[in-house]
Amino acid sequence: MIRKKSIVAIFLMLYFLLLAMPSILFALTPEEEVKQEQVIQRSEEERRQRASLRFRELSLAEEQAALQTRPSKKRFIDKFDVSFSYLESFDRNANFDSAHKKDWTQQMTLNAYFRDVPFSWMRYQIDYRLDTALHQHFEANDSFTQEIGGKTDFKILKSLFLDTAYHVGYFRYPSSTQSSYLRHQVIAGLKHYPFRTQRFYHRPNFTWEYRDYRYRKARTTVDGLAVNTATRRRDITYRIDHEIGIDPWKTTHLVVHNQIGFNDSNDGHQDFYDYAYFRTSQILSGSYKKWYAFSGFQFQHNNYTARQQQGTAESEDLPTVFGGIFYTLSKYLSVGFNASYFSSDSNYPDLEYSGATFTLGFYSNFKPSEILDKAHKIL
DSSP, X not given: OHHHHHHHHXXXXXXXXXXXXXXXXXXXXXXXXXXXXXXHHHXXXXXXXXXXXXXXXXXXXXXXXXXXXXXXXXXXXXXXXXXXXXXXEEETTTTOSTTOOOEEXXXXXXXEEEEEEEETTEEEEEEEEEEEEEESSOGGGOEEEEEEXXXXXXXXXXXXXXXXXXXXXXXXXXXXXXXXXXXXXEEEEEEEOTTSSTTEEEEEEEEEEEEEEEEEEEEEEETTEEEEEEEEEEEEXXXXXXXXXXXXXXXXXXXXXXXXXXXXXXXXXXXXXXXXXXXXEEEEXXXXXXXXXXXXXXXXXXXXXXXXXXXXXXXXXXXXXXXEXXXXXXXXXXXXXXXXXXXXXXXXXXXXXXXXXXXXXXXXXXXXXXXXXXXXXXX
16 A cells, blocks of 8 residues: 555656646747647637536526526635646647648546625625646647636626626646646626526627736847847737527527637737737537537637738738537546547648547546545544
């Protein structure tokens, strides 16, 4: 028993040392830096989507309960919720380019929530997220993320709510230190049930996001060459969203989401990181007994106004088709498989690619109070 515990302890020490050990980066050209950042951002979006879609459905009942908000009389410990997922993913184009190199990814995500309803017109949530992703071949995409924050919902009218949220998180790439950043995110919006029913809502949102790249300097252009300044690179993103949710049937949910965004960076070399984009997505989900499935389509258009390709602003279209199916093994555990196909159509040939991702994993959602109560009864 002692030997087994020692092996586990050594394994955990090596694992966290691996996450904490930054490697030396070789100098990259501006174009290579842009490509690397696009790969990391797209990989980050894919991972977030894989981990969050199932939990989004699991929390749907809690979200819709806003129409019947009542002051909470739960015990303090009953207000905690925890979700955990372990996913194995196979990427047919892990580097998002025409080379179509394959890779395996192991992703673990832990979410902890504290929810309370102190007044009939207000509820709030404090949450924490820990996410790790390890790649078999493309170690530059390995990530370690911690994020903490919360949101508050205010009931303005019987069917109208004001949503506010703030999160701060550190997105660390141990093998690509210059891509690591600290992010502050502020969200404000309205959620309206125009027909006073949970089966239809729409929600406009505004998001302000600030990213501070702790290990990368902002650049300027001198004689046509990129030169580092004394200031760290910082980006600000503005997003405007509108979401419509419809329940055609009791166990079916349709979400239509549209978003426009703008990224403004203090990196002045050819304004490589200044761009605007438009994104639209539709997700249809449904459940039957122990089964749950979803399918969706997403389209994004990026316009890099300052980057020129043969006198034309660089742009790209990013369509994605995805879907998944899950089976509930127990009250606390489900297993799921999901897949996605993505492509890029760009006027810059190096940014054209296509690929697919297949993911299999376990998802757990539970209340610590229930586990503790059962353990107390057994003991």
